[in-house]
Every structure is written in C-alpha cells, then in structure tokens.
Amino acid sequence: MIKNKDLEKELVQKGYKITRQRKIILDTFARLKKRWITAQELYEIVIEKNPKINFSTVYRNLDILTRISILCKIDKGQGVYYYSLNNKDHHHHLICKLCGKTKSIHFCPLEYIDTENFQDFTIVEHKLEIYGYCKECMKDRLVSSGK
Amino acid sequence: MIKNKDLEKELVQKGYKITRQRKIILDTFARLKKRWITAQELYEIVIEKNPKINFSTVYRNLDILTRISILCKIDKGQGVYYYSLNNKDHHHHLICKLCGKTKSIHFCPLEYIDTENFQDFTIVEHKLEIYGYCKECMKDRLVSSGK
DNA sequence: TGCCTAAATGCAAGTATTTGCATTTAATTA
DNA sequence: TAATTAAATGCAAATACTTGCATTTAGGCA
Numbered sequence: 626m627i628k629n630k631d632l633e634k635e636l637v638q639k640g641y642k643i644t645r646q647r648k649i650i651l652d653t654f655a656r657l658k659k660r661w662i663t664a665q666e667l668y669e670i671v672i673e674k675n676p677k678i679n680f681s682t683v684y685r686n687l688d689i690l691t692r693i694s695i696l697c698k699i700d701k702g703q704g705v706y707y708y709s710l711n712n713k714d715h716h717h718h719l720i721c722k723l724c725g726k727t728k729s730i731h732f733c734p735l736e737y738i739d740t741e742n743f744q745d746f747t748i749v750e751h752k753l754e755i756y757g758y759c760k761e762c763m764k765d766r767l768v769s770s771g772k
Numbered sequence: 773m774i775k776n777k778d779l780e781k782e783l784v785q786k787g788y789k790i791t792r793q794r795k796i797i798l799d800t801f802a803r804l805k806k807r808w809i810t811a812q813e814l815y816e817i818v819i820e821k822n823p824k825i826n827f828s829t830v831y832r833n834l835d836i837l838t839r840i841s842i843l844c845k846i847d848k849g850q851g852v853y854y855y856s857l858n859n860k861d862h863h864h865h866l867i868c869k870l871c872g873k874t875k876s877i878h879f880c881p882l883e884y885i886d887t888e889n890f891q892d893f894t895i896v897e898h899k900l901e902i903y904g905y906c907k908e909c910m911k912d913r914l915v916s917s918g919k
Numbered sequence: 920t921g922c923c924t925a926a927a928t929g930c931a932a933g934t935a936t937t938t939g940c941a942t943t944t945a946a947t948t949a
Numbered sequence: 950t951a952a953t954t955a956a957a958t959g960c961a962a963a964t965a966c967t968t969g970c971a972t973t974t975a976g977g978c979a
Contacts, residue, residue, distance in 0.1 A: 642945050642956060664935075679959045684936060686957095704967070705935070719893045728891055734881035734900055744875055746866045748904040753881060757895040789926060789975050811965080826929045831966060833927095851937070852965070 627710055629655040632695055639693055649674050650686050654696065654710050661699070661707040661727065701725045702756060717753040723762040730755070774857055776802040779842055786840055793829050796821050801843065801857050808846070808854040808874065848872050849903060864900040870909040877902070 632651045633643050641647075649671050662670075668683045687708055690696040697711040701720050716729040733753070740748040758766060779798045780790050788794075796818050809817075815830045834855055837843040844858040848867050859876065866875040880900070887895040905913060 640956095644945070644957060646958075677959085681937075681960080682958055688937095719891060719895075721893065722896065728893065730891065732881070732885060734879070734884075735902075737881075737884065738879060743902075743904075744866060744877060745907040746868065746875065746902070746904040747910050748866075748902055749869065750903040751901065752903075753900045754898065755882075755890075755893070755895055756897040756899075757890075757893040760892040763894050787926095791927060791975070793928070824929085828930080828967075829928055835967095 627655050627658070635693075635695060641689065645675060646671075646678050646682050647686060649678070650683070650690075651695075654690075654708075657709070659709055659712070661701075661709045663705045663707055665705075667708070699727065699754065701727070717755070719755050719757065721759040721762055722756050723758055723766075726759050728759075774802050774805070782840075782842060788836065792822060793818075793825050794833060796825070797830070797833050797837075798842075801837075801855075804856070806856055806859070808848075808856045808872075810852045810854055812852075814855070846874065846901065848874070864902070866902050866904065868906040868909055869903050870905055870913075873906050875906075 629648070629652045632655065633648070636643060636647065636651075650667065653667060653670050664680075664683055664687055667687070668678075668680055671678055671683065687696065687698070691698045691708065694711050694713075696708045699707050699718055699720065701707055702722060703725065707725075712729065714731070715733060716731050717733065719728040719730055721727070735748070735751055776795070776799045779802065780795070783790060783794065783798075797814065800814060800817050811827075811830055811834055814834070815825075815827055818825055818830065834843065834845070838845045838855065841858050841860075843855045845853050845855050846865055846867065848854055849869060850872065854872075861878065862880060863876040863878050864880065866877055868874070882895070882898055
C-alpha cells in the first residue's frame with residue numbers, strides 16, 4: 626500500500642518543498658491507489674479540502690510529479706491526459722480505445738536495442754502506448770456489427 | 773518524390789472531397805517534403821495562398837490526414853504537435869530532447885508480441901517514441917558540463 | 920448544365936493546458 | 950525565534966486545440 630508520507634519523503638529527498646497544496650495532492654493520489662484521473666477531476670477533489678487552491682498549481686504539480694516518476698501520465702486518446710500513481714517497476718500500457726480501461730504491460734521495447742548509442746542518439750526516455758479493444762468491448766463490437 | 777496529385781488521389785479513394793483548402797494543405801506538405809511543422813506554421817503558410825482559410829479547417833484536416841496515415845504526428849515534448857508527410861513504411865521516431873531533430877527507426881515493438889490477442893486486448897494501434905540526445909547535442913552537453 | 924445532399928468549412932465559443940509576474944511561504948541559518 | 954531567500958502559489962492572460970452549429974460547396978445524378 627502506498628503511503629502519502631513516503632511520497633512526501635521522496636519529494637524532500639529530491640529537493641522539493643512540502644506545501645499544503647502538495648500534501649493534499651499526494652494524499653489524494655495515495656487514496657485513489659491506481660485509479661486514473663484527469664487534472665480536472667483532481668482539482669475537484671482537492672478543492673474540497675482547500676477551496677482556494679489554483680488550477681495552475683494543480684497542473685504544475687502534476688507536471689513535477691510526473692517528471693520525477695511519482696505519477697504516470699497517459700494519453701487515452703480522449704483529448705485529456707490521465708494521471709495515476711506510478712508503480713515503480715518499469716512498464717507500459719495497453720489502452721482500450723472504447724472504454725478507456727488500461728492494463729500495465731511489462732514488455733519493454735528498449736530491451737531489444739542497445740540504448741547507449743542507438744543510431745547516434747543517447748537514449749534517455751521513451752514512451753510506448755498500445756491501443757486496442759479490451760475483451761468486453763471487443764465482444765460488444767462483434768455483437769453490434771452483427772458478426 | 774511525393775506529388776500532391778498522388779495524395780489527392782488517395783483522399784478521393786478513401787471517400788474524401790478535394791476542397792480548395794485541402795489542395796493547399798496537401799501542396800504545402802508535398803513541397804516541405806519530410807520537414808516537420810506545427811499547425812501554426814502550416815496555417816501561416818497556407819494563409820498566404822488563401823487568406824480566409826480557418827484555423828479549425830487546418831486542425832480538422834491535420835487530424836484526418838493523420839488518421840489515414842498521409843501525415844505523421846509526433847509530440848517532441850515541446851507542448852505542440854509536429855506533422856510531416858508519412859513515409860509509408862511502418863516506423864517510429866527517435867527525437868532529440870534538445871534540438872528536436874528526429875530520425876525514423878524501423879524497429880517496431882509489435883514484432884515481438886502476438887497482436888491478435890495480447891493480454892485479452894485486440895491491438896489496433898500503437899505509438900513508440902524514443903527521446904534522447906543526438907550526437908551533436910550530446911557533444912555540447914559534455915562540453916558545457918565540463919566533462 | 921442545374922439540382923441535390925452529405926461532407927467540409929467558417930465562425931465563435933469552449934476546453935485543456937501553460938506561462939509571466941507579483942506575492943506568499945517552507946525551510947535553512949543566524 | 951526572527952530574518953532570509955529560493956521555491957511555490959495565485960491570478961490573469963496566453964496558447965493549443967476542439968466543438969457545435971449555421972452556411973457553403975464538391976461531386977454525383979437527372
């Protein structure tokens with residue numbers, strides 16, 4: 626189970642300050658566990674505890690927390706980003722194009738290439754997102770198309 | 773060499789109409805060859821030829837052309853999307869985090885998994901972007917950090 | 920050629936996210 | 950504990966992109 630105190634410790638270690646706003650944000654993600662939420666949803670939750678927190682503060686913190694890998698940010702293809710606590714093992718995502726459900730996958734393409742000096746690039750980051758239809762949505766598609 | 777007439781033919785085949793606006797957009801990409809541009813840059817070029825073309829038309833066409841794989845859309849991590857003509861062979865990109873230079877790579881992670889029914893998902897799309905430093909930028913980084 | 924209709928466009932307003940700058944505050948040090 | 954200061958926040962405006970709806974138009978057909 627992920628504790629917000631541990632997340633705070635990690636922030637401090639990396640030289641960030643623990644503000645009231647940050648505490649609330651971290652606490653929210655700790656409660657949500659692995660559920661994905663948008664910046665808007667986070668803002669609505671957070672504002673209950675501190676009505677004067679600003680939207681730009683939410684965005685700025687999402688950005689920082691994503692950069693230092695406390696959060697994971699994905700594009701489900703709906704024009705909005707989704708965020709959730711990052712399980713620390715390196716992974717990528719399968720994303721259902723219909724219901725938005727995601728599944729972590731532990732397959733990583735970089736295991737298949739030499740990252741040190743690949744095509745004259747020194748690789749430091751990468752992003753693999755695989756889109757498709759989950760079992761349930763696939764079933765619905767087959768039914769509705771009469772197959 | 774890519775001809776705008778060929779691109780128009782492809783659009784017609786797929787059931788899209790050839791409008792004045794679309795002609796200008798396709799023509800622009802054909803001229804630019806493989807150069808990456810943003811929606812804003814495209815708009816500025818396009819408006820020279822038809823001053824009353826609308827921004828939403830530009831965005832809508834970029835979207836359609838990307839969907840049908842005439843264009844390729846990438847996130848260079850600068851908060852803006854870049855578009856260019858898609859070379860038809862399936863590929864992904866290496867992107868320099870400093871100068872934004874890109875390089876097509878012909879390595880594809882899906883060659884390593886069974887896409888038909890991977891973890892109960894039926895895969896239909898995917899996106900792999902690899903970020904790093906190109907040779908030149910890496911050299912500059914080493915110099916500036918005194919190594 | 921003129922008529923017809925679905926597709927495309929223009930416009931204006933909306934949403935999602937970012938940024939610059941003045942103010943506040945966490946956390947270090949005296 | 951008070952002073953200090955760099956980091957974080959709030960606010961307002963900017964940017965990037967999307968959408969709904971009324972109008973226009975490409976392209977098929979009489």
